[in-house]
Amino acid sequence: MKLTMVGGGGFRTPLVYAALLRDREPGRVTSVALVDTDAGRLATMARILADQAAGVADAPTVTTHTDAAEGLRGADFVFSAIRVGGLPGRATDERIGQSHGVIGQETVGFGGISYALRTLPVVLELAHTIARVAPQAWVINFTNPAGVVTEAMSTVLGERVIGICDSPIGLARRALSALDIDESVTSPAVELEYAGLNHLGWLTGLRVHGRDVLPDLLSQPDRIESFEEGKLFGAEWIQTLGALPNEYLHYYSFRRDVLQADQYAPLTRGRYLVDQQQSFWTDAATAAHPLRTWEQCRHEREVTYMATNRDSAGMGERDDADLVSGGYENVAIALMRGIAHDQQARLILNVRNNGALPDVDADAVVEIPCTVDAKGAHPVVGAAVPDFGRGLVTTIKYVERQTLEAALGGSRSAALRALASHPLIDSVRVARALLDDARSSFADDLSYLR
Template sequence: MKLAMIGGGGFRTPLVYSALLRDHAPGRVTDVALVDVDASRLTTMARILEEQARGVADAPHVSVHTDLAEGLAGADFVFSAIRVGGLDGRARDERIGQSHGVIGQETVGFGGISFALRTLPVVMELARTVARVAPDAWVINFTNPAGIVTEAMSGVLGDRVIGICDSPIGLARRALGALGLGGRRDAELRYAGLNHLGWVTGLRVDGRDVLPDLLARPDLIESFEEGRLFGAEWIQTLGALPNEYLHYFDYRRDVLQADQYEPSTRGRYLAHQQGAFWDRAGTSESPLAAWRLCRHEREVTYMATNRESAGMGERDEADILSGGYEDVALALMRGIAHDERARLVLNVRNRGTLRELDDDAVVEVPCLVDSAGAHPIAGAELPDHGRGLVVAVKYVERQAIEAGVHGSRAAALRALARHPLIDSVNVARALLEDATSSFHDELSHLH
């Protein structure tokens, strides 16, 4: 099989390649095409993957491409992982958000909407190119904001685009670990929501839901990252385990205050850190070692202001482990290509799964994967306290899609003004003005 990775010069590419190197089963991926607009990063990334592959006799062949159609030709699967505007764009979103007293994080609130507005025209062109050059390929979307991007691309590709996020599986893994069940790969996860806006509502092991056992023990709740982030009392009050990104909603004022005291935003920190990494890796005898060090630094500082606002201190080494999205991606590909059935939490069209939303709304729920694609499993249910928030945010996502795909400035303003983290139409209008000024070329389609 051939896998084309769009944004193949991106930082997470070695994680995906490591999963491919571990797969020796018949019908595996044998060719990987890295596609990126940055030729220099492609060259360095190819060196990293070459170093990863040393000693692996059947390692997938890697090619590099700056021409999209060339890289897509003959692809069975396409990974989309691009960042329009780069990390500098993320830093600008954060700065604009802070200047108006709102959260500017890249997938939540203003930052997520701004990111979507400049990303959607690019991913829609990608979707059309896939449909033309590789019509039988399946697109696995990692591009943020993943729910919005997946739903927009589904307008061209239908159910052949599926979104992936590692937050749900990471949360479930840590919760099971707290119960001493970390090795149970047969646990049945019940999860419902949107991307970066969902809750674990059940964890079935041997036919019994063990989530109530966890919720009854404050000491166990606060033994893992999300438990310490939200606090045992609040999680017990909710009666469900929230995705880490809900911390921006539940503790908005606390996060904003912590952001104000930070000397640098997350985007600015990553831009500096990864800029230094690319300079170092380009000339290093072991670019893989440089990548591993940079990745560890990145994970150690993940959601640092949120943790600071909760008084958590440093991350535990166990929490720094990858959530496993590369393994989910591999299971998804094998499930579709070889009818190897798997149960995975994915971003797919609702198809009646969550009764609060229409069939075409992309939701994040457990799915059954087979040769026909990913099918949401009946029974996913939002907790009562989350229904209104999900409906409100889905409206915002739809308005962002209208703005990003069709260039409606009015829809962009509606998306900002109706987002739960933005509390004034005047602030929404000012945010939009600053975004269109700062990203003049990327947002020139708005009218």
């Protein structure tokens, strides 16, 4: 099989390639095409992957392309993982947000809307290119904000585009570990009950061999606070909810605390990553063993992940167990195998709702458990958002829909409605100022808004 990775010069590409190297099953991916607009990063990434594949028999071949259509031709699967505006764009979103007293994180609130407004026209063009040159390909979307980006691409590709995120599977893995249960979250013995939108969902059940073990965890405060989300939200709040929240809900539940920590931090997350990545790409381009350079840089990224959130909760440094990747690359491999070889699997994915959740319409992309087979991903009947979360889900879906309307029609009014309706933006005046600053700072990317 051929896999095309759009945004293949991105930092997380070696995680995917490592999963491909581990896959020795018949029908595995044998050819990887990396597509990116930055030829220099493509060349460096090719060096990293060659270092990674050293000594591995029959490693998938790697080609690099700056022309998307060229790289897409003949693809069986396409991974979309692009970042319009790059890390400097993320840092600018954070700066704009802080200057108006709101959180600017890249997928939540103002930052998520600004990032989506830059990204949606680009992914829509990509979707049309895929439909033209690789119409049989299945698209797996990694691009953030994953939910609204997947929904935008689905207007062109229908159900042949599926979004994935590692947050839900990482949450479930840490919950199992807290209970000393030695089962993989992708094992057939484990069933996750999870529902919501991307970066806005709750784990409400954790079945192992048919028994829900989540109540066991919720009854033990010490076990709750033994892992990252438990420390972040605190045992008392998690027990009050009766469910395990996705880590990104911390921005909603502790907005004032996080904003204060952001304002006191010497650097925003985006600014830190800009500086770190500049050094990384320079060093990796000439390193004798570029994979080691990448591994060291990745460790530094993981150690500092959501640092201001942890500071606001008084958590201190991350535990070694929390530094393990959530495993989105393994989810992607399982998804590809399920579709290509009809190997049924149950995964948490971003797909069209099709009636699975009662509070959003059929075409709305939601994040829920799905069964996967040769015909694609199918939402599991019975997925449910907790009562306390239903209002938030419908509000954020409205925000996503207005953001999508702005991107599809060039509507400044829709963009303003999205910003003013978001729970993390508390004033129409602030929403208007945020939009004006974004249009000024990203004049080329947002010139379509009228």
